[in-house]
Amino acid sequence: MSSLFKNPVARRLLRPAASLVDQRVQRPVSRLRKDLDRAAYGDREAREALRRELDGLREELGSLREEVTGLRVRQFAFDLLFERVGRSGNRTPTRQEHEELVREIAAVSGKDARFARRDAAAAFRSVIALESLGLGRLAGTTANVCGKLAAIPLLDPPNGDVLEIGTLFGLFSAAMLRMMHRAGVEPRLTVVDPLAGSQLQPGTASGAEPTGTPVRLDVVRANLALGGTAGELARVHQGLSGDPAVREAVSDRKYGVIVVDGDHTAAGVAADLEWAELIAAPGGIVVLDDYGDPGWAGVQEAADEHLAGPTRFEMLGRVATSAFLRARD
Numbered sequence: 001m002s003s004l005f006k007n008p009v010a011r012r013l014l015r016p017a018a019s020l021v022d023q024r025v026q027r028p029v030s031r032l033r034k035d036l037d038r039a040a041y042g043d044r045e046a047r048e049a050l051r052r053e054l055d056g057l058r059e060e061l062g063s064l065r066e067e068v069t070g071l072r073v074r075q076f077a078f079d080l081l082f083e084r085v086g087r088s089g090n091r092t093p094t095r096q097e098h099e100e101l102v103r104e105i106a107a108v109s110g111k112d113a114r115f116a117r118r119d120a121a122a123a124f125r126s127v128i129a130l131e132s133l134g135l136g137r138l139a140g141t142t143a144n145v146c147g148k149l150a151a152i153p154l155l156d157p158p159n160g161d162v163l164e165i166g167t168l169f170g171l172f173s174a175a176m177l178r179m180m181h182r183a184g185v186e187p188r189l190t191v192v193d194p195l196a197g198s199q200l201q202p203g204t205a206s207g208a209e210p211t212g213t214p215v216r217l218d219v220v221r222a223n224l225a226l227g228g229t230a231g232e233l234a235r236v237h238q239g240l241s242g243d244p245a246v247r248e249a250v251s252d253r254k255y256g257v258i259v260v261d262g263d264h265t266a267a268g269v270a271a272d273l274e275w276a277e278l279i280a281a282p283g284g285i286v287v288l289d290d291y292g293d294p295g296w297a298g299v300q301e302a303a304d305e306h307l308a309g310p311t312r313f314e315m316l317g318r319v320a321t322s323a324f325l326r327a328r329d
């Protein structure tokens with residue numbers, strides 16, 4: 001089988017052409033079989049009809065071949081825009097995956113599925129736009145990234161102060177600012193990340209960065225500018241979230257949204273959650289990235305343990321591999 005036909009996206013795109021082949025070729029072929037039977041018994045008229053039919057079929061096949069070639073060309077351009085090369089994974093959700101995401105966003109936010117669908121689509125478009133124009137990539141699967149982006153504004157955070165712990169290239173923050181702004185909130189962003197040249201992740205070997213882009217302040221600044229004025233005005237604190245100087249500078253306000261996406265070890269997540277207890281505004285949203293992701297077991301382990309103890313946070317639910325908590329007063 002050609003590799004094109006093994007590719008599920010290509011198969012989806014080529015489905016109309018395949019049914020065209022069925023319509024244009026299968027029916028005439030069964031008619032031809034009858035004509036062949038007649039021609040075999042010396043019927044001259046039948047032989048003539050057969051020849052005409054064959055000429056017609058040849059023409060049809062030629063035009064189908066042209067259509068398929070055209071589709072292959074379009075498929076390649078589509079792949080360049082949406083496939084996994086140079087980013088975290090492919091950006092080609094199926095309709096079923098997208099609808100599942102819409103259901104999860106609606107469930108966690110308590111909002112009508114119409115709004116969840118609208119915002120999931122807007123999130124997807126932002127991801128494609130920012131990864132096309134920005135430096136580096138957004139981290140994570142399409143479902144997880146779009147789920148966070150759509151759910152955060154739908155959860156009506158109590159204020160526009162947003163903290164992201166672990167920003168990598170800053171593109172998720174830029175997208176989040178855009179999603180909040182389009183929902184009518186003018187956000188104020190603070191990010192914390194060592195921006196050490198490459199991603200720091202205690203306990204894991206640092207693999208090659210698929211984009212080849214360095215994790216640096218100038219890169220994050222360039223990306224945050226894609227989030228509009230709020231991105232240009234963002235506060236970037238270079239350092240670890242456990243660093244007392246960073247904590248002191250960042251703890252000057254109560255945040256409506258805190259995204260915990262830094263050190264993914266159980267100890268790192270536990271420490272960030274303890275800090276978040278102190279700086280989350282009443283009604284504030286805490287997003288725990290990679291909760292339930294088997295690749296980052298420490299996240300769920302620390303979160304479940306934290307939530308089983310004395311806490312202001314209540315679990316609202318999950319979307320893809322992110323958990324959403326709300327701070328009580």
Ligand SMILES: C[S@@+](CC[C@H](N)C(=O)[O-])C[C@H]1O[C@@H](n2cnc3c(N)ncnc32)[C@H](O)[C@@H]1O
Nearest residue numbers: 138139166167168172193199200240241262263
């Ligand atoms: C998974 S990436 C963040 C991805 C980003 N939020 C996104 O959605 O595209 C984790 C980032 O956290 C940084 N990091 C690791 N430990 C940290 C810590 N203790 N405090 C702050 N950032 C940390 C890493 O260097 C990396 O840049």
